[in-house]
Amino acid sequence: METKNIEVEFRTLLTEGQYLSLMDFLLKNGEDLGEDDKDTYFFIFQDKLLKVVNNLSKKSGKIVLKLNKLGKGSDFEEIEIPIVQDQVDRTAKLFELLNLPAQIIHNGQKRRNFVYQGVEIAMKYSDDWGYHAELEIVIGEPKEKEAAVIRIEEISKKLGLKLMTDEEIIEFTQRIEADYGKRKNQG
Numbered sequence: 001m002e003t004k005n006i007e008v009e010f011r012t013l014l015t016e017g018q019y020l021s022l023m024d025f026l027l028k029n030g031e032d033l034g035e036d037d038k039d040t041y042f043f044i045f046q047d048k049l050l051k052v053v054n055n056l057s058k059k060s061g062k063i064v065l066k067l068n069k070l071g072k073g074s075d076f077e078e079i080e081i082p083i084v085q086d087q088v089d090r091t092a093k094l095f096e097l098l099n100l101p102a103q104i105i106h107n108g109q110k111r112r113n114f115v116y117q118g119v120e121i122a123m124k125y126s127d128d129w130g131y132h133a134e135l136e137i138v139i140g141e142p143k144e145k146e147a148a149v150i151r152i153e154e155i156s157k158k159l160g161l162k163l164m165t166d167e168e169i170i171e172f173t174q175r176i177e178a179d180y181g182k183r184k185n186q187g
Contacts, residue, residue, distance in 0.1 A: 007066075007076045008148040009136040010163040012156065013172075019131035022159065023112070023123050030114035030121065038109045041092035043102040044177065045069070050102065052095065054088040057111075061088040070169050075145050103177055119155045128176045133161065 014022065026032070035057040043050040049066040061083040066076045083091055096104060109126040122134040135156055137148040156163050164172070 004140060005078050005080070006139050006142065006145070007078055007136055008074055008139055008145055008152065009076065009134055010074055010152055010156065011070075011169065012133050012135070012161045012163055013129070014131040014133060014161075016131055019123065019125070019133075022133065022161075025159070026114040026116060026121060026123065030116035033113035033115065033120075036111040036113050036122070038111060039088075040107065040109065041088075041095070042105040042107075043095055043100060044105065045100075045102045047072070050095065050100075052083075052088055052092040054085060059085055061085040061091070063091065070173050073166065074149060075139075075142070105177065116159075117155055119152055121155075128179075129172075135161070135163070 037056040039054040039056060041052040047069055049069055051064040053062050063081045063083060065079045068076045107126055107128055109124055111122055111124045114121045120136045124132050135152045139148050
């Protein structure tokens with residue numbers, strides 16, 4: 001039986017002060033995995049998310065299919081295909097020209113990854129999301145999800161973080177998608 005790559009992940013919105021304080025704490029108390037800045041094309045479908053990612057920090061690229069959409073639960077099976085970094089824009093253009101029934105959003109993200117007590121914490125900033133963090137544990141089987149959720153909730157409580165609910169994520173991402181569409185049409 002094939003082991004899946006399933007991410008159990010939650011997000012939290014942060015003020016700049018909360019972001020700086022948490023970053024400082026993780027630099028002192030977590031395992032610093034380093035910068036992970038990205039420039040990403042998001043192809044947003046009703047039930048999934050396709051990304052073409054230029055990992056600026058690691059000088060690599062990849063195509064990622066998340067078999068779930070933000071706000072539709074905390075677990076996402078992911079399929080990743082590495083690509084050559086200088087082919088990222090061309091790959092995104094190929095998907096765009098297919099006229100897929102998806103909204104396309106292109107944006108950059110400053111990111112630094114840490115591991116703290118068994119939970120990967122990505123400290124992020126993007127124009128659309130602002131300051132935020134993603135708490136994640138990768139599991140191989142769906143039966144491991146409950147323990148991963150409990151662990152992430154424990155760590156978020158310890159760090160004083162309020163995890164976003166599915167409803168909050170849906171509302172937030174709908175606003176981002178609408179705002180991006182308006183900006184694109186204006187310019």
